[in-house]
Amino acid sequence: xxxxxxxxxxxxxxxxxxxxxxxxxxxxxxxxxxxxxxxxxxxxxxxxxxxxxxxxxxxxxxxxxxxxxxxxxxxxxxxxxxxxxxxxxxxxxxxxxxxxxxxxxxxxxxxxxxxxxxxxxxxxxxxxxxxxxxxxxxxxxxxxxxxxxxxxxxxxxxxxxxxxxxxxxxxxxxxxxxxxxxxxxxxxxxxxxxxxxxxxxxxxxxxxxxxxxxxxxxxxxxxxxxxxxxxxxxxxxxxxxxxxxxxxxxxxxxxxxxxxxxxxxxxxxxxxxxxxxxxxxxxxxxxxxxxxxxxxxxxxxxxxxxxxxxxxxxxxxxxxxxxxxxxxxxxxxx
Amino acid sequence: xxxxxxxxxxxxxxxxxxxxxxxxxxxxxxxxxxxxxxxxxxxxxxxxxxxxxxxxxxxxxxxxxxxxxxxxxxxxxxxxxxxxxxxxxxxxxxxxxxxxxxxxxxxxxxxxxxxxxxxxxxxxxxxxxxxxxxxxxxxxxxxxxxxxxxxxxxxxxxxxxxxxxxxxxxxxxxxxxxxxxxxxxxxxxxxxxxxxxxxxxxxxxxxxxxxxxxxxxxxxxxxxxxxxxxxxxxxxxxxxxxxxxxxxxxxxxxxxxxxxxxxxxxxxxxxxxxxxxxxxxxxxxxxxxxxxxxxxxxxxxxxxxxxxxxxxxxxxxxxxxxxxxxxxxxxxxxxxxxxxxxxxxxxxxxxxxxxxxxxxxxxxxxxxxxxxxxxxxxxxxxxxxxxxxxxxxxxxxxxxxxxxxxxxxxxxxxxxxxxxxxxxxxxxxxxxxxxxxxxxxxxxxxxxxxxxxxxxxxxxxxxxxxxxxxxxxxxxxxxxx
Numbered sequence: 084x085x086x087x088x089x090x091x092x093x094x095x096x097x098x099x100x101x102x103x104x105x106x107x108x109x110x111x112x113x114x115x116x117x118x119x120x121x122x123x124x125x126x127x128x129x130x131x132x133x134x135x136x137x138x139x140x141x142x143x144x145x146x147x148x149x150x151x152x153x154x155x156x157x158x159x160x161x162x163x164x165x166x167x168x169x170x171x172x173x174x175x176x177x178x179x180x181x182x183x184x185x186x187x188x189x190x191x192x193x194x195x196x197x198x199x200x201x202x203x204x205x206x207x208x209x210x211x212x213x214x215x216x217x218x219x220x221x222x223x224x225x226x227x228x229x230x231x232x233x234x235x236x237x238x239x240x241x242x243x244x245x246x247x248x249x250x251x252x253x254x255x256x257x258x259x260x261x262x263x264x265x266x267x268x269x270x271x272x273x274x275x276x277x278x279x280x281x282x283x284x285x286x287x288x289x290x291x292x293x294x295x296x297x298x299x300x301x302x303x304x305x306x307x308x309x310x311x312x313x314x315x316x317x318x319x320x321x322x323x324x325x326x327x328x329x330x331x332x333x334x335x336x337x338x339x340x341x342x343x344x345x346x347x348x349x350x351x352x353x354x355x356x357x358x359x360x361x362x363x364x365x366x367x368x369x370x371x372x373x374x375x376x377x378x379x380x381x382x383x384x385x386x387x388x389x390x391x392x393x394x395x396x397x398x399x400x401x402x403x404x405x406x407x408x409x410x411x412x413x414x415x416x417x
Numbered sequence: 418x419x420x421x422x423x424x425x426x427x428x429x430x431x432x433x434x435x436x437x438x439x440x441x442x443x444x445x446x447x448x449x450x451x452x453x454x455x456x457x458x459x460x461x462x463x464x465x466x467x468x469x470x471x472x473x474x475x476x477x478x479x480x481x482x483x484x485x486x487x488x489x490x491x492x493x494x495x496x497x498x499x500x501x502x503x504x505x506x507x508x509x510x511x512x513x514x515x516x517x518x519x520x521x522x523x524x525x526x527x528x529x530x531x532x533x534x535x536x537x538x539x540x541x542x543x544x545x546x547x548x549x550x551x552x553x554x555x556x557x558x559x560x561x562x563x564x565x566x567x568x569x570x571x572x573x574x575x576x577x578x579x580x581x582x583x584x585x586x587x588x589x590x591x592x593x594x595x596x597x598x599x600x601x602x603x604x605x606x607x608x609x610x611x612x613x614x615x616x617x618x619x620x621x622x623x624x625x626x627x628x629x630x631x632x633x634x635x636x637x638x639x640x641x642x643x644x645x646x647x648x649x650x651x652x653x654x655x656x657x658x659x660x661x662x663x664x665x666x667x668x669x670x671x672x673x674x675x676x677x678x679x680x681x682x683x684x685x686x687x688x689x690x691x692x693x694x695x696x697x698x699x700x701x702x703x704x705x706x707x708x709x710x711x712x713x714x715x716x717x718x719x720x721x722x723x724x725x726x727x728x729x730x731x732x733x734x735x736x737x738x739x740x741x742x743x744x745x746x747x748x749x750x751x752x753x754x755x756x757x758x759x760x761x762x763x764x765x766x767x768x769x770x771x772x773x774x775x776x777x778x779x780x781x782x783x784x785x786x787x788x789x790x791x792x793x794x795x796x797x798x799x800x801x802x803x804x805x806x807x808x809x810x811x812x813x814x815x816x817x818x819x820x821x822x823x824x825x826x827x828x829x830x831x832x833x834x835x836x837x838x839x840x841x842x843x844x845x846x847x848x849x850x851x852x853x854x855x856x857x858x859x860x861x862x863x864x865x866x867x868x869x870x871x872x873x874x875x876x877x878x879x880x881x882x883x884x885x886x887x888x889x890x891x892x893x894x895x896x897x898x
Contacts, residue, residue: 090867097872104873105880112884143829276884283888342647342823382649382824390633390829392640 102273109272112139113279116148117269118207119261124221126169126207127214127257129153140279141396142178142388153205156181157190166202166414167228169215170235173333173398174206178388183400185235188407200230200414209257212236212330213245216313217254223324232321232328233410239332240352243301246309250316303351310352311359318363329366329413333406336374336384336394344378347371366413373409377401422620422674423628426473430584431678434466435608438682442607456605460579463682470584471549478547481516482582488512489557490577493564497571509561513554520550525749549588551746555713557581560595562717568596576602585678589671591689591709594716601684608683614866616681618875622861623673625882630834631667632887634659637828642803645812649823653816659831660803661796662838665693668707673861692859694795695842697787699763702795714743733768737761747802752810756801763794 115138116131129152130136137145149155154175168174168186176184186204193200203226210218215234223232248254260266268274321328337345347369349357360367374385384394385402398406421427440446441455450458472479492509496502560577563569572580580598641648641656648656672689679686689709696702703711719739725732737758744757797814804810816823841859849857864871 093867093869094872097869098876101873101876101880104877105884109884273880273884280883280886280888338644338647338824340644340646342644382822384824389827392636393824393826 106271106273109276111137112272113276114138114272115275116152117261117266118259119152120256120259121152123225124218125225126153126205126210126218126222128207128259130207138178139390140276141391142399143390144176144178144180144183146176146179146181151205153203153207154181154184155186155204157187159190159194161201163201164203164226164228165200165230166410167222167226167232168202168204168206168235169210169219169222169232170206170331171210171212171215171237172206172208173237173402174204174235175208176204176206176398176403177208178397179400179403183403185398185403185407185410188404189410192407192411196411198415203228206235212238213241213249213254213313214257216317217249219317219320219328223320223326228326230326231414232326233331234328235331235333235406237333237335239330239356240350241310241356243306243309246306246313250309250312301352303355306352307355307359310355311362314356314359314363314365317365321365327366329368329410330360331368331370331406331410333370333385333398333402334374335386336371336378338378338384338394344375368409368413370406370409373405374402377405422671422678423624427470430466430470431681434462435681437462439608447607452605456602457575459605460575460602463584464575464579464582467579467582467584467587471582471587474548475545481520481547481550482553483578485513485516485554485557486578486581487574489560489581490571490574492561493571493577496561496565502565506561506565509565510558513558517550517554520546522745522749552590552592553581553587555592555717556595559592559713559717560599563595563599569599572599572602583679583684585675585682585684586686589668589675590707591672591675591686592713593686593709594713597687598684604683606683608681612683613681615861615863616677616679618677618863618866619680619861620674620677621875621878621882623670623675623677625878626666626670626673628670628886629882630830630837631663631670632889633830633885634663634666634828634834635887637826637831638663638803640826642805642809642813645809645816647824648816649825650816650820652824652826652828653813655826655828655831657796657800657813657817658835659828661694661792661799662831662834664799664802665690666834688859690859692842692845692857694792694838695788695845695857696791696795697784698767698791699760699794700767702791703760703764710743710746714739718742733765736764736768740764750806752801752804752807755807756798759798759801 114136116134116136118128118130121127121129130148132148132150132152134148135145136148137143146154147156166189168189172178174185176186181187184204186202186206189202192198193202205222205226212234215222215236219232219234245254260269268278317328334347339345357367359365370385378384381401383401384399385405386398387393387395388397388399438459441450441459447455468479468482471482489509492505492512495505496509560580564571576599579602580593580595583593583598586593638656638660641653642660645653669690672686676686676688687708689707691705691708693702693706696705719735722735722738723731724735727735738761740757740761741754742757744753744755744760747753747756800813800817801807801810804813845857845859848860849855864874866872866875
């Protein structure tokens with residue numbers, strides 16, 4: 084009995100020491116900030132302010148957040164924001180270094196070309212297109228962009244329920260766990276990584292069910308009405324605030340056996356969105372052609388990293404550079 | 418899929434089985450039950466667990482395994498009693514082969530027949546390949562042949578059933594010979610901590626190989642083999658090297674887990690891999706790669722065919738035939754047959770070389786070149802093993818040997834794995850030198866978990882496995898065989 088207790092004591096000490104060591108390693112491998120509810124409503128939440136984060140699970144990146152909890156590492160800040168960037172983890176530059184995301188590159192292009200403009204990025208992980216539309220009014224009110232709002236999205240087809248909630252004003256804000264035990268646990272990088280691993284593992288098992296769900300047919304008439312209402316609201320918001328809202332569609336690019344880009348084809352739902360943008364005068368940039376040109380020229384795809392499959396996952400530095408160039412040209416050409 | 422070693426279901430099953438068998442360590446149980454009863458009960462628990470393990474995927478195939486077991490038991494019993502021994506030895510070998518042939522090769526041979534004779538409008542059967550069928554058919558044959566050769570006596574039906582279905586090695590090996598396993602069923606040793614400690618460490622070692630190295634590499638390998646013409650030559654070469662590491666870590670990882678689980682339960686399986694990529698020639702490679710299969714093929718196919726006893730030409734024919742059938746064993750596809758043929762040819766060439774060479778002295782540079790050349794040859798062969806068809810294999814090889822542009826992906830997991838493998842090899846070489854051993858052997862770094870430093874290393878390994886594990890679904894490669 085005495086032996087068993089002694090061994091258990093040793094095991095506990097060893098466990099704690101091991102935990103300390105892996106936590107140290109995770110500081111460099113999976114060190115994410117915690118998010119807090121954003122009372123301005125410009126986004127659902129913002130990250131820890133002025134914090135460094137690092138991650139190596141998809142690419143290897145080091146980013147810093149600014150005084151507002153967003154990723155804006157461009158050193159020459161200005162009070163007046165001309166261009167506001169909204170979007171998800173792609174816009175945030177979740178898996179690229181702070182100086183590689185498209186807002187940073189865009190600001191650099193402005194400077195290099197003598198443009199007195201400043202872009203500010205409030206792109207935050209988890210903020211899909213519908214969520215960005217929900218926050219659009221507050222975002223413009225908070226940051227008062229003088230010229231443009233660019234909303235990055237990797238999808239232009241949406242689920243009916245989300246659209247109904249958006250148009251009805253009932254789309255819920257993502258909660259933040261900024262107090263209590265979960266908040267403290269989030270600060271432990273190793274615990275957070277294990278949580279992410281378990282979530283991924285569980286997600287794998289639920290894929291079949293979600294696939295079945297997406298197979299359900301959409302009532303296109305109802306869908307069209309919902310999309311048009313949402314886009315019309317975007318148009319009204321832009322008009323009210325005297326700025327242009329531009330939607331930047333960053334699709335996934337697939338390649339075939341021979342290394343050729345698979346031609347882009349739109350589903351009826353996606354076509355409804357494109358037509359709605361045209362109908363209500365909301366500008367829409369489709370990144371596909373630029374991505375295709377970049378691939379033909381450099382053999383680089385806009386998504387994927389050195390530790391993931393090519394062309395999958397988040398936007399990489401090549402994709403960000405491409406988006407920045409496209410936005411820059413759009414602004415210059417007016 | 419049957420229960421997988423890396424699933425929650427397996428850990429639950431193992432915990433239940435281990436706890437039940439642990440009950441036989443209790444003094445009360447040992448005193449009240451006779452040795453024979455204890456053994457019978459232990460084997461019954463393991464047998465039920467093995468059928469649950471297998472039936473998790475599709476319970477219907479439990480009947481197939483049961484039928485194979487019954488035939489093997491019946492044949493061996495009659496052979497042992499010398500009752501129509503010839504007839505029963507033929508049935509004992511032909512029946513498993515027919516089962517294997519039907520489930521695994523029926524459509525392959527029908528398709529080949531159709532192709533050769535240009536027959537149109539035929540339909541093939543929709544046959545589901547039972548997982549692990551190649552392994553347990555070979556084991557049931559091994560039992561019959563071992564009894565026929567008088568290597569072992571015939572055993573009771575539950576013992577044979579446990580040997581064929583024993584869950585640690587059931588679905589992906591190692592192929593355990595009856596003469597190695599059956600005598601272990603007679604032992605009635607209580608479960609003990611050293612076995613558990615050793616078994617868990619070997620299991621963790623295998624798990625690291627499988628879900629950290631092999632599964633993460635599969636992302637890159639699958640990508641390149643899906644669209645080889647999209648990638649640059651350097652990426653394709655790296656992908657082929659990555660596949661060589663992936664298949665090694667996948668399969669040897671599974672073997673390690675099987676060996677570890679068996680060890681925890683007090684059973685000994687021989688190592689199935691021994692640093693195959695340091696082989697100086699193909700003959701050595703087959704002594705280090707999938708040892709249980711190569712020794713099975715040697716003992717139950719090559720030697721009965723005549724081995725090297727019937728002249729040089731027959732020896733080469735036997736070698737080629739054994740390797741081609743070995744290739745076919747892996748899967749019903751011509752790419753596997755060609756893979757086996759390439760290895761068979763290389764083995765023949767090596768035998769010829771051994772006959773012709775004059776200078777038998779080895780030097781370091783010569784050995785290093787031999788290792789590199791053997792590894793390069795094995796990698797080229799892996800292309801046929803991995804590719805879906807000959808077209809893809811040729812495209813991959815042309816990309817490897819004709820320099821061309823494309824997507825350049827220097828996959829970080831590949832670099833990590835190569836560095837790790839080289840480091841492990843250096844450690845093994847240093848260890849061999851330290852022990853003044855001429856043979857370089859792989860080893861399981863089994864630690865004494867009574868020491869706090871060992872416990873820290875063990876926990877670190879477990880935590881690193883959880884940290885770096887590939888969490889998407891990726892079944893063991895050898896499950897399909």
